[in-house]
Amino acid sequence: MPKISIIVPVYNMERYLRRCLDSIVAQSMKDIEIICVDDGSTDSSGEIIDQYAAEDGRMKALHKLNQGYGAAMNAGLRLASGQYIGIVESDDRIAPEMYETLYKAAVDHNLDFVKSDAYYWFEKLDYQRRVHDNNLNAWYDRVLGEDERNIYFDFFMNIWTGIYKKDFLVQNDISFNESPGASYQDNGFWMQTCFYAKRAMWLNEAFYYYRQDNPEASVKSRSKMMAMTREYEYLEEIIKARKQEYLLPYVYTLRLVRLKGTFFRVDDKYKYEFTRQIREDYGKYKAYIKYNRYIDNWIRELLRAPEEYCGSLIEKKRRVKTQILESEGIIIYGAGKQGDIAMRILYNEGLYDKIRCFAVSDEPKDGFMADKRVVRIEKARDCYPGSLYLLAVTPGSKAYLDMQEGMERLGIQEYLQMTDFLEKFNYI
8 A cells, every 4th residue: 555645637738747747756755656637638648647657657547538627536536545645736746855744744643634835836937935824823733633623724725735544535425526627626625624634734834836827727717607606515515415514604604705716716707797696695694704804894895786896896907907008017016925916916917027027125135036136126216217116015014104105205106006906806
């Protein structure tokens, strides 16, 4: 029995697949099984998998008709013989020590699952930034039990930064929803692992590189708009069938919380249509977010006048994009977390090439970020005259007020703020 079975679901990923498989084959832990599930690819992905399987006896190639992400993952789970299960998406990559580190923690602490942090990764820009919430620092590197279950749901939602004890998955009948396509089926698996784990841990390390520059990874289409809703309906159905209604508050709460992200991700032309689903869900489940003022206030604002809200949002987005496109370029003032978010939004909107540089108040620690120069704000002003400025810092914070004052001293009167981005454009 291998220590870990690593499942790699594949559908038309010839462009990225070799980089992914190379990172798995290069793991410092050698006692692994690699299960590549080709979900009916129409490009050369199947041939690439067969080539790697012929060269490495640890790899199994499973070719099947296209039935969607959930069916592919379940096929991999059925084939897996390892003590633990890992998952790697076929356009991502992992650090060499990932599975050795996770396995040691899992065995040492007898964990149902163990996870870690990830990096947002732009291969084209040779750039990555760690996904980490400092508010959760006290909960890293310790065993979390049933009393800490609520904390499980506060960590970055994903299924691929960790490993899961196979016996735990089997005993709790945890699998994937076999709905069509490849949108949101990971949500159901993630929630089930959080429902049933009695011993879990998050390591304060990052090993997983989550690709951000794959244009095919969009969830904007109309066909995918209702996928999140279907996933939560699936969860409700299996929980009721198992007579575990005490878990339903988690489902209803997260069903509403995730509506905002889905709303901003779908294409603008479908937003108004999606408000009908938001109204239906809010009518049924609003009691579950009574104390989540952020989401509750947003939904109520949207539903007061949904057509006007959508129209205003789309118009504001158009104006911001036009302002950027008509400018000489954009200077992102701030190279921290907010600057990273601004860059990712601009990249997603096809506006990355308009970025001239990142600017900071003091001497920069690093000369480049996301393949753009990082310079002092004074130098940015002198080098890129006529550029538009984006104040990439939390509005109202001390840093914001200091930077705002500095810009006024430099004679910079007009600029965009992060509120022009965060409430209008999608980002992960």
